[in-house]
Amino acid sequence: MNLPLIFNYFFAILHACKMTKFKIDKMNNNSVSKIAVRYAETDQMGVVHHSIYAQYFEIGRLDWLNQFHIHYHKMEQEGVMLPVYDLQIKYHRPIKFGENIFVNTSLKKLPDVKIQFVYRIFNEDDQLVTSGSTTLVFVDAVTRKPIKCPSYILEAFKRIEFD
Amino acid sequence: MNLPLIFNYFFAILHACKMTKFKIDKMNNNSVSKIAVRYAETDQMGVVHHSIYAQYFEIGRLDWLNQFHIHYHKMEQEGVMLPVYDLQIKYHRPIKFGENIFVNTSLKKLPDVKIQFVYRIFNEDDQLVTSGSTTLVFVDAVTRKPIKCPSYILEAFKRIEFD
Amino acid sequence: MNLPLIFNYFFAILHACKMTKFKIDKMNNNSVSKIAVRYAETDQMGVVHHSIYAQYFEIGRLDWLNQFHIHYHKMEQEGVMLPVYDLQIKYHRPIKFGENIFVNTSLKKLPDVKIQFVYRIFNEDDQLVTSGSTTLVFVDAVTRKPIKCPSYILEAFKRIEFD
Amino acid sequence: MNLPLIFNYFFAILHACKMTKFKIDKMNNNSVSKIAVRYAETDQMGVVHHSIYAQYFEIGRLDWLNQFHIHYHKMEQEGVMLPVYDLQIKYHRPIKFGENIFVNTSLKKLPDVKIQFVYRIFNEDDQLVTSGSTTLVFVDAVTRKPIKCPSYILEAFKRIEFD
Numbered sequence: 001m002n003l004p005l006i007f008n009y010f011f012a013i014l015h016a017c018k019m020t021k022f023k024i025d026k027m028n029n030n031s032v033s034k035i036a037v038r039y040a041e042t043d044q045m046g047v048v049h050h051s052i053y054a055q056y057f058e059i060g061r062l063d064w065l066n067q068f069h070i071h072y073h074k075m076e077q078e079g080v081m082l083p084v085y086d087l088q089i090k091y092h093r094p095i096k097f098g099e100n101i102f103v104n105t106s107l108k109k110l111p112d113v114k115i116q117f118v119y120r121i122f123n124e125d126d127q128l129v130t131s132g133s134t135t136l137v138f139v140d141a142v143t144r145k146p147i148k149c150p151s152y153i154l155e156a157f158k159r160i161e162f163d
Numbered sequence: 164m165n166l167p168l169i170f171n172y173f174f175a176i177l178h179a180c181k182m183t184k185f186k187i188d189k190m191n192n193n194s195v196s197k198i199a200v201r202y203a204e205t206d207q208m209g210v211v212h213h214s215i216y217a218q219y220f221e222i223g224r225l226d227w228l229n230q231f232h233i234h235y236h237k238m239e240q241e242g243v244m245l246p247v248y249d250l251q252i253k254y255h256r257p258i259k260f261g262e263n264i265f266v267n268t269s270l271k272k273l274p275d276v277k278i279q280f281v282y283r284i285f286n287e288d289d290q291l292v293t294s295g296s297t298t299l300v301f302v303d304a305v306t307r308k309p310i311k312c313p314s315y316i317l318e319a320f321k322r323i324e325f326d
Numbered sequence: 327m328n329l330p331l332i333f334n335y336f337f338a339i340l341h342a343c344k345m346t347k348f349k350i351d352k353m354n355n356n357s358v359s360k361i362a363v364r365y366a367e368t369d370q371m372g373v374v375h376h377s378i379y380a381q382y383f384e385i386g387r388l389d390w391l392n393q394f395h396i397h398y399h400k401m402e403q404e405g406v407m408l409p410v411y412d413l414q415i416k417y418h419r420p421i422k423f424g425e426n427i428f429v430n431t432s433l434k435k436l437p438d439v440k441i442q443f444v445y446r447i448f449n450e451d452d453q454l455v456t457s458g459s460t461t462l463v464f465v466d467a468v469t470r471k472p473i474k475c476p477s478y479i480l481e482a483f484k485r486i487e488f489d
Numbered sequence: 490m491n492l493p494l495i496f497n498y499f500f501a502i503l504h505a506c507k508m509t510k511f512k513i514d515k516m517n518n519n520s521v522s523k524i525a526v527r528y529a530e531t532d533q534m535g536v537v538h539h540s541i542y543a544q545y546f547e548i549g550r551l552d553w554l555n556q557f558h559i560h561y562h563k564m565e566q567e568g569v570m571l572p573v574y575d576l577q578i579k580y581h582r583p584i585k586f587g588e589n590i591f592v593n594t595s596l597k598k599l600p601d602v603k604i605q606f607v608y609r610i611f612n613e614d615d616q617l618v619t620s621g622s623t624t625l626v627f628v629d630a631v632t633r634k635p636i637k638c639p640s641y642i643l644e645a646f647k648r649i650e651f652d
Contacts (some may be wrong), residue, residue: 010419042369043368043370045367045370047246047370050217051221055214055527058527076208083213083254084254087213087251090250098561107336164392180537206528206531218366221365229364235423261398285518371565376576377543380539409583
């Protein structure tokens with residue numbers, strides 16, 4: 001057995017520990033989405049255009065849902081949509097191309113007809129760059145009328161510990 | 164003189180009346196931007212994606228500024244930038260490709276370091292589809308530090324009648 | 327009768343003449359779409375990002391179709407889709423925010439399963455800024471399989487004079 | 490020692506082997522960028538809008554350059570820009586939200602004033618979904634005039650084996 005492989009074993013253990021921690025986090029109502037800023041997302045101020053952050057939040061909440069094995073594309077196939085009803089964003093610092101950002105998403109409270117998420121985006125220096133929230137509405141894909149949050153989703157969320 | 168031209172005269176008078184009304188409106192702090200929804204702006208729900216509305220608001224406020232002969236691209240050339248500090252959007256009804264929308268923009272109050280706009284978007288049936296607001300900050304393009312609203316802008320705004 | 331209204335009459339006649347010219351142009355297989363460049367479309371090079379031009383072309387060909395009373399949103403409702411099969415763009419000059427551009431669109435030849443458009447974009451100084459072409463395929467919205475160009479569309483196109 | 494950790498060791502070794510292969514690939518002029526399709530990228534046809542692929546190609550070539558330690562955001566800071574001169578895309582199959590795609594990028598030949606990349610995008614089933622190419626031009630950021638490819642870039646590329 002050579003040295004590089006020993007290092008690899010070491011990192012495997014480390015990774016295993018991290019994954020365990022991750023599983024605990026999930027019940028703590030947090031998800032982190034790492035996003036590499038795209039060049040196309042910048043504007044002539046040299047920073048990410050403010051309209052793009054709505055996409056970052058969207059990635060955040062879909063990743064959050066994925067953690068609970070709720071995959072939005074399957075939800076839509078099953079006839080449930082989640083259009084955005086309101087959106088609030090505060091831009092604390094600019095984000096530039098070449099940076100990675102981390103979207104921290106958490107559920108505000110258990111959903112009913114509406115589901116509310118809060119977001120904080122951090123840069124690689126752990127500085128808060130953006131904060132915000134969204135309210136989405138469960139909607140029947142055919143009638144386009146609001147419906148209650150499907151029970152399998154409520155079931156999936158019941159072990160969440162809110163702060 | 165033939166009939167179609169008489170109709171044209173009639174519409175010319177109508178148009179002249181409308182333009183006069185428009186000039187009065189300007190002092191009343193309103194602008195209307197007509198936007199034809201782009202196919203590329205829709206998502207797989209079949210409606211305009213919620214992130215696009217930040218672009219609609221941006222078109223609205225830049226048109227509003229144009230009415231006061233403040234052209235944002237010249238402002239940037241002169242070293243003043245207006246990054247968005249916060250954004251709120253409420254989505255009352257969806258917008259579809261094939262529709263024209265009308266972004267009604269007005270200034271909330273006289274600006275200082277910040278400038279605040281409110282927006283209401285209507286569809287062709289005069290239904291309110293979206294409402295929202297933004298706060299932007301005057302920033303020195305070189306230092307990227309906040310500055311006071313340039314005096315020529317305040318001068319241009321002084322005849323505005325706020326509701 | 328006052329002087330401004332006389333001017334308005336004059337412009338009404340001018341407008342009427344222009345509209346007639348426009349109707350003749352339609353049979354000549356051209357359409358012109360005026361687009362005001364959006365701030366959000368710029369990137370940190372200070373020019374419109376190259377990915378946006380595909381949207382400009384799309385606006386161009388949908389306007390071209392509108393001239394023939396073929397409204398794409400109705401076409402989709404009737405079960406026919408037109409996905410893009412290929413796209414070529416040449417970028418001759420940059421476009422900046424603050425500019426208006428003019429997308430000149432024309433049909434390359436009568437469509438069969440495919441429909442091909444060519445585009446030239448000009449700036450306000452009549453300089454060619456972009457040229458390109460697209461091939462789109464008529465597709466059944468349900469089966470997503472290629473179909474022949476609907477006969478009502480071929481009918482609408484039969485008076486087109488190709489160069 | 491428990492079973493899950495043994496599995497982790499196994500994957501660590503596998504991973505180490507893959508990384509070695511990757512390093513060899515780099516000299517073989519290939520890069521692979523994995524991209525999770527964003528919901529916002531879909532249109533009302535239920536697939537990724539064709540204009541987005543220009544962004545995917547951009548991510549592909551910037552990742553390709555990163556492999557050679559050429560970071561585009563640093564290049565721009567040092568006064569060299571790479572605007573796109575032409576773009577060709579062929580859309581073989583649609584891409585849907587919920588899918589991951591893999592952008593395979595390679596350099597066509599050693600650059601001079603121009604640099605040319607070719608792209609093939611695959612889905613998770615290893616099906617070719619898109620192919621294309623771009624030509625970009627080295628430009629002085631101040632004068633905006635074409636310049637020769639900087640020598641440090643040519644130096645970095647000299648070990649590339651073209652097919």
